[in-house]
Amino acid sequence: MFDWIKDKGGINEKIVIGLLVLLLISGGIWRGFQQNSEDSGLVRAGFEEPQEIMQTEPDLITVHLVGAVNNPGIYHLPDGSRVYELLEAAGGFNAEADQKTINQARPLLDGEQIYIYEAGEASELNELAAGYASGKININTASAAELTALPGIGDVRAGQIVAHREKHGFFSDIRELMDVNGIGEKTFENLEALITVY
Helix, strand or coil: HHHHHHHCCCHHHHHHHHHHHHHHHHHHHHHHHHHHHHHHHHHHHHCCCCCCCCCCCEEEEEEEEEEEEECCCCEECCCCCEEEHHHHHHEEEECCCCCCCCCCCCCCCCCCCEECCCCCCCHHHHHHHHHHHHHHEECCCCCCHHHHHHHHHHHHHHHHHHHHHHHHHHCCCCCHHHHHHCCCHHHHHHHHHHEECC
């Protein structure tokens, strides 16, 4: 098969051998390149691209602030906010505020209303609540019909109490009920535990 190589005095044989060597070297280089490509592919497959950090908005709560503050209204704050943060957002207390009646460190709840009392307002409401809780009748605000629920007080006497109140103003003490015509010491003693003023 290679007789033509020998006929040329070995010149063609050297060329063919050179070509074969060149092909072998080229094949080796090509195989090495493919191997490196596969290896680099494996590295890339295992490499985790840095992921973009998701910036999420905090959950918000809605709170209604009323009373003695500079800017009452509805506020949206991050969940977990506290009363003092709501007050800061509203510009703080106004000059009439009773700052001692509110716990500024308390966490806020979604949908709640925060009421800031004016000075003296909370104590008045506490007195009102105490009167209602005791079941006593406030002779300063009770209607004539409500006053008739008291023992010994009929329609005529109830009307006299209302008329006295309208003429002289509110009672400052329950004992002043005896200033009403027809109510003496004995009647007052029967009423004392059942009435109040505020």
